[in-house]
Amino acid sequence: xxxxxxxxxxxxxxxxxxxxxxxxxxxxxxxxxxxxxxxxxxxxxxxxxxxxxxxxxxxxxxxxxxxxxxxxxxxxxxxxxxxxxxxxxxxxxxxxxxxxxxxxxxxxxxxxxxxxxxxxxxxxxxxxxxxxxxxxxxxxxxxxxxxxxxxxxxxxxxxxxxxxxxxxxxxxxxxxxxxxxxxxxxxxxxxxxxxxxxxxxxxxxxxxxxxxxxxxxxxxxxxxxxxxxxxxxxxxxxxxxxxxxxxxxxxxxxxxxxxxxxxxxxxxxxxxxxxxxxxxxxxxxxxxxx
Amino acid sequence: xxxxxxxxxxxxxxxxxxxxxxxxxxxxxxxxxxxxxxxxxxxxxxxxxxxxxxxxxxxxxxxxxxxxxxxxxxxxxxxxxxxxxxxxxxxxxxxxxxxxxxxxxxxxxxxxxxxxxxxxxxxxxxxxxxxxxxxxxxxxxxxxxxxxxxxxxxxxxxxxxxxxxxxxxxxxxxxxxxxxxxxxxxxxxxxxxxxxxxxxxxxxxxxxxxxxxxxxxxxxxxxxxxxxxxxxxxxxxxxxxxxxxxxxxxxxxxxxxxxxxxxxxxxxxxxxxxxxxxxxxxxxxxxxxxxxxxxxxxxxxxxxxxxxxxxxxxxxxxxxxxxxxxxxxxx
Numbered sequence: 258x259x260x261x262x263x264x265x266x267x268x269x270x271x272x273x274x275x276x277x278x279x280x281x282x283x284x285x286x287x288x289x290x291x292x293x294x295x296x297x298x299x300x301x302x303x304x305x306x307x308x309x310x311x312x313x314x315x316x317x318x319x320x321x322x323x324x325x326x327x328x329x330x331x332x333x334x335x336x337x338x339x340x341x342x343x344x345x346x347x348x349x350x351x352x353x354x355x356x357x358x359x360x361x362x363x364x365x366x367x368x369x370x371x372x373x374x375x376x377x378x379x380x381x382x383x384x385x386x387x388x389x390x391x392x393x394x395x396x397x398x399x400x401x402x403x404x405x406x407x408x409x410x411x412x413x414x415x416x417x418x419x420x421x422x423x424x425x426x427x428x429x430x431x432x433x434x435x436x437x438x439x440x441x442x443x444x445x446x447x448x449x450x451x452x453x454x455x456x457x458x459x460x461x462x463x464x465x466x467x468x469x470x471x472x473x474x475x476x477x478x479x480x481x482x483x484x485x486x487x488x489x490x491x492x493x494x495x496x497x498x499x500x501x502x503x504x505x506x507x508x509x510x511x512x513x514x515x516x517x518x519x520x521x522x523x524x525x526x527x528x529x530x531x532x533x534x535x536x537x538x539x540x541x542x543x544x545x546x547x
Numbered sequence: 548x549x550x551x552x553x554x555x556x557x558x559x560x561x562x563x564x565x566x567x568x569x570x571x572x573x574x575x576x577x578x579x580x581x582x583x584x585x586x587x588x589x590x591x592x593x594x595x596x597x598x599x600x601x602x603x604x605x606x607x608x609x610x611x612x613x614x615x616x617x618x619x620x621x622x623x624x625x626x627x628x629x630x631x632x633x634x635x636x637x638x639x640x641x642x643x644x645x646x647x648x649x650x651x652x653x654x655x656x657x658x659x660x661x662x663x664x665x666x667x668x669x670x671x672x673x674x675x676x677x678x679x680x681x682x683x684x685x686x687x688x689x690x691x692x693x694x695x696x697x698x699x700x701x702x703x704x705x706x707x708x709x710x711x712x713x714x715x716x717x718x719x720x721x722x723x724x725x726x727x728x729x730x731x732x733x734x735x736x737x738x739x740x741x742x743x744x745x746x747x748x749x750x751x752x753x754x755x756x757x758x759x760x761x762x763x764x765x766x767x768x769x770x771x772x773x774x775x776x777x778x779x780x781x782x783x784x785x786x787x788x789x790x791x792x793x794x795x796x797x798x799x800x801x802x803x804x805x806x807x808x809x810x811x812x813x814x815x816x817x818x819x820x821x822x823x824x825x826x827x828x829x830x831x832x833x834x835x836x837x838x839x840x841x842x843x844x845x846x847x848x849x850x851x852x853x854x855x856x857x858x859x860x861x862x863x864x865x866x867x868x869x870x871x872x873x874x875x876x877x878x
Contacts (some may be wrong), residue, residue, distance in 0.1 A: 389631065390630050393632040393634070464794075
């Protein structure tokens with residue numbers, strides 16, 4: 258991808274995106290296996306969205322991250338950084354080798370990512386910061402007359418932070434139709450599922466009530482994500498919320514099936530199995546597509 | 548213009564400063580200065596959290612409506628949006644009151660603005676006892692909170708002259724800033740033609756040998772009067788005005804304390820965590836002996852009331868600074 262090319266207008270096949278998503282998942286397992294733990298469930302669960310954003314939708318230049326006309330991706334949820342590192346490595350912003358430093362002392366790839374890492378537009382992790390900064394950036398690029406768009410990834414648990422709703426109100430007030438919020442509903446936060454911690458449903462109608470163009474889709478279906486973004490792009494005068502129902506650990510059966518945990522600990526002998534399951538799953542999918 | 552004293556015994560309105568009896572005042576120095584800067588610097592934008600008229604930024608909003616963003620009563624979002632604007636190359640000036648910026652939006656200032664040194668200017672009204680609205684509105688611990696955040700520059704100007712100059716200085720300074728605001732009619736203490744504010748520079752306003760007064764913010768105007776009162780009693784008092792609390796002008800403070808170790812600090816803030824603490828830190832770190840008395844707000848939520856009442860109640864007037872100095876000398 259080079260500066261000035263609007264990737265969103267070039268046709269990229271779903272199959273090619275699925276291969277990127279598989280690659281992202283391999284990167285996630287590689288990082289998590291090195292440290293033996295981590296937010297591997299989130300990284301696997303969000304790989305499909307990050308694939309569509311980084312390999313179809315967003316315009317950016319991996320060799321000129323400060324390009325002022327770039328689209329911007331803001332990761333509110335800093336602990337999902339394992340997923341973003343995978344995407345950034347796949348996109349050539351950082352090297353695949355650097356992924357081996359994930360969570361290590363003196364690494365740029367912190368377990369809760371921050372703006373020290375190239376490709377991170379802000380510091381997330383203290384939840385409830387991303388959408389407000391996205392609003393500020395959306396106002397900024399509009400004031401400069403740029404065509405840039407702002408993409409923000411939030412989580413279901415993050416909706417409990419009141420600041421998110423302050424930002425949601427302001428985005429609708431300023432009619433920021435170049436702002437896209439993706440809400441990852443993986444039904445898990447630190448202390449359990451949101452319905453037990455603090456009910457956040459109905460998520461769809463909350464965003465709608467706040468004045469957003471809202472859709473709710475299967476967040477692990479690349480085709481559905483592509484279609485949702487294409488549909489959102491046609492709606493003007495409103496910011497766009499795309500609520501994604503995702504499966505933590507997607508692509509690795511044992512992670513998909515285990516009791517859901519915010520932070521997964523994996524026994525050393527399980528990693529080989531995880532890698533095998535990912536490849537088996539990918540082959541099945543390829544056969545089905547063929 | 549000069550402002551006469553209000554009816555005593557009545558809770559003070561949302562005021563600005565100790566304007567009563569001031570010989571000369573200037574109207575809305577922050578708003579006017581921001582407009583002047585913005586005329587030549589198109590990157591300056593303004594934001595407020597439903598306090599445009601009460602922070603004088605409404606003047607900027609009227610002059611540059613396309614560069615002004617009303618955020619509503621949402622201070623966390625105020626700081627986040629400002630940080631986002633800064634990250635797209637703008638210089639956002641975001642206004643609210645001290646209490647709302649520092650208490651409610653602390654995490655957003657620390658992580659959203661300061662951690663990555665976003666170029667956000669936080670302009671905070673009603674510092675210390677400049678409102679009679681009591682504990683909810685009086686910013687009595689904001690300097691302590693802001694001083695503890697890495698990368699953040701913290702400024703408490705004395706008067707209209709310094710506030711205007713500070714607006715210009717921080718617009719040119721790359722990085723996050725917390726500036727205490729004096730609004731409405733603001734006293735002119737410093738001659739605009741003679742005074743020059745610089746970030747991080749303390750100013751020796753009076754040379755003296757018996758006692759050193761170190762003051763910040765509007766307390767410097769009272770300290771100047773205290774110096775004159777002490778002089779009448781035959782006491783030679785030095786006065787160092789420290790308007791930048793962070794980065795702190797350690798060199799100027801140490802140079803003074805080495806000459807004059809009897810020190811009175813005066814601040815429109817708690818006597819802990821603000822100027823007095825900064826002076827104590829600097830002298831202890833350098834091993835410079837000091838005998839310190841602190842004039843300022845004690846560690847309590849203050850009463851509601853008229854400003855003259857509150858100043859008297861919490862011993863914040865020029866007479867209180869002079870009395871602290873005399874007590875130290877005659878001890």
